[in-house]
Amino acid sequence: MxxxxxxxxxxxxxxxxxxxxxxxxxxxxxxxxxxxxxxxxxxxxxxxxxxxxxxxxxxxxxxxxxxxxxxQYVTLEKPSDTNVNVSGDGLKIDSTHYSLSFSEDLQQHTEYDTVSERQQSGHGYLVFMESLYQFIYQIFGFEPEHKIHVILHEIYRGTKLMATTTVHSQNRLQSNGEVLKIIRGIEMNFPMNMFAQLPVRAHELTHAFTQIYLLPAWFAEGIAVWVEVEYAKGRDHRKVEINKMKLTLDGLNAAQEWGGDLDAGADALTEWRYNYCYAIVAELKERFGEDFYPKFFSLMEADKLYQRLPGQMTTSFLVYYLSQAAGEDLVPYFESLKFKIKRLSKDEILDAIKSANKTLRR
Ligand SMILES: [Zn+2]
The missing domain is CATH 1.20.58 (Methane Monooxygenase Hydroxylase; Chain G, domain 1)
Structure with missing residues (x-):
């Protein structure tokens, strides 16, 4: 000038x-x-x-x-087709990918105790959640088959500070004698205090998408916090030094044996576990690129071996697929971080599945 x-x-x-x-x-x-x-x-x-x-x-x-x-996360565009349907009593709201209901305690709350309040707020919540659904879908490139049931509470499990996402699965014996884990439904529970926090919704919706693969809890939390922080601007967690790990009395990485959200306390170890697992997930993406996680999930989806494994997915199984997606053996990396794992070949995974099925048939 x-x-x-x-x-x-x-x-x-x-x-x-x-x-x-x-x-x-x-x-x-x-x-x-x-x-x-x-x-x-x-x-x-x-x-x-x-x-x-x-x-x-x-x-x-x-x-x-x-x-x-x-x-993009904050200014999510209104999806073109949400198909939101609101019940006459405002207690049940459905959309393309969700069904939403209000728990009894929330129906007593002054903001949700009339039909029109529940209809209007429920409609708005699902329009937003449909946008968030598309956002998470863009990150991972796959989506769950089932509608996600969202239940809103005033107080959930005695607190306003805990939200959970549960994937209900069931072992079902097939006609060929194999046992398959079948996903029966996905349920998200939020106290309103948590539902109001956008990063929390992104964290939980990441669980809803990824837990259909029955991931080990430490990795499931890492990937949920990764989306929460790096895509949804959450500020509750931060990366920590990967090589400075906390160890169990057995000298193993204290992140591996963690039960995740349900095993989370307000203590320093829990805080470190969230941060540490996030740091590993973020580092793998940095090393192997933007397509790493979509590739990892599509490899698991192609084989569907996770459905045939006895019990929850183990870290050794997880690392087999992470290595496939990376195009290099990641066992030494996880061993250097004091994870207890075994290098598995696909034949060994198939053998484990066969012997588990024999045990189940006895
Ligand atoms: Zn979580």
Whole structure:
């Protein structure tokens, strides 16, 4: 702005010189040369300034694009087709991917004790949750088969500070004698205090998407916190140094034997576990790229071996698929972090499945 003003003054000066030409041509010529030089210099300054402005504008454009990506979570667009249906009593709201209900204690709350309050708020919640669903779907590239049942509470399990997501599964004997884990449903429970926090919704919805693969709890929490912090701007967790691990009395990494959200206390070890598991998930994505997790889940989906495993998925099984997605053996990495794991081949996994099925048939 300052250069622009100077430049305009200079052009006005040049005009005045033209008016003075008759008084002294030599003086005026000298002044003209002098002013042309000044003008050139100012034009140069302006050019520099314009270049800087251009660079600044480019940088701002890049920053804006980055911010838009980061803000996408907060400014989720209204999905075009939510199919939200509200029951006459406002107690049940359905949409394309959810069903939502209000617990009895919330129905006593002054904000939810009339039909219209429940209908309006429930409708709004599911429109938002449908957007969030698309957001999480974009990150992982797959979606659960079942509708997700969301239950809202005033107080849940005696507290306003805990939300849970549960994937209900059942072992079912197939006609060929194999036992398959069948997902029967997904249920999310939120006290309103937690539902109001957008990063918490993203954390829980990540569980709803990924726990259909029955992941070990430490990895399930790591991936949920990763989405919560890096995509949904959550501030409750932060990365910690991966090589500074807390150990059990057996000298093993204290993250591995963690039960996850349901085994979470307000203590330093729990806080470290959330942060540590997130740090591992984030580091793997940094090392192997944006497509690493979509690839990891699609490999598991292609084989469907997780459905045939006895019990919950173990870390050794998880690392087999992480290695497949990475294209390199990750057993040494996890061993260096004091995880207790065994290097498995697919044949060994299939053998374990066969012997488990024999045991179940006895
Ligand atoms: Zn969690």
């Amino acid at each position: 300052h250069s622009e003003l100077l430049f305009r003054e200079n052009w006005e000066g040049k005009f005045r010189c033209g008016l003075k030409k008759n008084k002294s041509d030599r003086w005026c010529t000298q002044m003209l040369i002098f002013r042309v030089l000044i003008g050139t210099w100012l034009i140069f300054l302006m050019s520099c300034s314009s270049l800087q402005e251009l660079q600044k504008a480019n940088l701002k454009r890049q920053q804006d694009a980055h911010a838009r990506m980061k803000d």
